[in-house]
Amino acid sequence: TQLLEQSPQFLSIQEGENLTVYCNSSSVFSSLQWYRQEPGEGPVLLVTVVTGGEVKKLKRLTFQFGDARKDSSLHITAAQPGDTGLYLCAGTLDDKIIFGKGTRLHILP
Amino acid sequence: DAGVIQSPRHEVTEMGQEVTLRCKPISGHNSLFWYRQTMMRGLELLIYFNNNVPIDDSGMPEDRFSAKMPNASFSTLKIQPSEPRDSAVYFCASSVGRWSPGELFFGEGSRLTVL
Numbered sequence: 619t620q621l622l623e624q625s626p627q628f629l630s631i632q633e634g635e636n637l638t639v640y641c642n643s644s645s646v647f648s649s650l651q652w653y654r655q656e657p658g659e660g661p662v663l664l665v666t667v668v669t670g671g672e673v674k675k676l677k678r679l680t681f682q683f684g685d686a687r688k689d690s691s692l693h694i695t696a697a698q699p700g701d702t703g704l705y706l707c708a709g710t711l712d713d714k715i716i717f718g719k720g721t722r723l724h725i726l727p
Numbered sequence: 728d729a730g731v732i733q734s735p736r737h738e739v740t741e742m743g744q745e746v747t748l749r750c751k752p753i754s755g756h757n758s759l760f761w762y763r764q765t766m767m768r769g770l771e772l773l774i775y776f777n778n779n780v781p782i783d784d785s786g787m788p789e790d791r792f793s794a795k796m797p798n799a800s801f802s803t804l805k806i807q808p809s810e811p812r813d814s815a816v817y818f819c820a821s822s823v824g825r826w827s828p829g830e831l832f833f834g835e836g837s838r839l840t841v842l
Contacts, residue, residue: 651830660731660818660833661770706770708831714783715760715831719769 621645622709622718630724634696639721641707642689648710650683650690655704655720697725729753733819733834741842745807748837750819751800760831761794761804762818770818776802777824809841 623642631637641650649668653661665674667683667690674681678701680693694701706720732751740746752759760775774784776796784794791810796802806813816838820831 653831658835660820660835661831662833663830666830714772714775716772717762717770 621711621716622707624705624707624718624721626721627719628722628724630726631697632726633698636693636695637697637723638691638693639705639723640689640691641718643709644688645709645711646687648687650687650710651708651715652681652690652692653706653708653717655706661704661706697723699725699727701725731819731821731832731834733817733837735837736835737838737840739840739842740809742810743808744841745805746809746813746839746841748804748817748819748839750802750804750834752802752819752821753832754800755823756821756832757799757824758822759796759802760820760822761802762820764816764818764836765814773804806839809839811841814839814841 621643625640649666651666652664654664655661665676665681667681670685670687672683678695682691690707702725704720704722706717708715708717731753734749758777761773762770763773764770771786773786774794775782779796792806794804816836818833818836820833822831
């Protein structure tokens with residue numbers, strides 16, 4: 619059973635479009651992180667959210683933590699080819715950091 | 728600043744052989760994690776250490792897997808004997824401390840292929 623479910627698994631859209639990807643769980647997390655991973659490399663941290671309802675912005679990326687701290691979303695505005703990659707959410711649960719399987723995003727020029 | 732350093736980057740071996748993967752965490756980081764990544768299962772936590780002490784190894788698949796952290800700057804993950812189903816990318820990650828979890832710094836991974 620996957621503790622963190624990410625959707626969609628794959629997404630391919632045109633440059634300039636907006637998109638939202640989701641990370642859902644039935645568990646409550648003390649914090650949640652989003653990472654991006656490119657081929658042949660390790661994941662790189664984008665953001666950490668801690669408080670229920672928290673919203674953080676990183677340029678064209680907006681991250682939201684659910685009020686109950688069980689879910690999160692990542693919204694990208696005006697996607698660019700450089701946004702292509704595997705987006706992973708991770709939750710902190712009892713000192714362990716658990717990852718979802720990720721959303722593989724491909725932005726077409 | 729040097730990041731997390733893993734070796735080897737690629738390893739191809741035959742079933743039954745011993746495999747040792749190595750990791751040097753970022754200096755000053757107190758927690759070290761070993762993950763395994765496959766297409767089917769994603770990133771799975773195998774084991775993590777805090778101040779060189781193994782805290783949770785419940786993710787280690789079976790007795791063929793073992794991990795050590797003899798000092799703050801070095802860890803190994805050993806598979807003996809290796810099997811084809813162990814083929815995956817193995818990542819080491821470190822973080823500042825147990826009380827700032829989630830902010831992991833990953834190495835570039837060791838891609839293991841067991842024939």
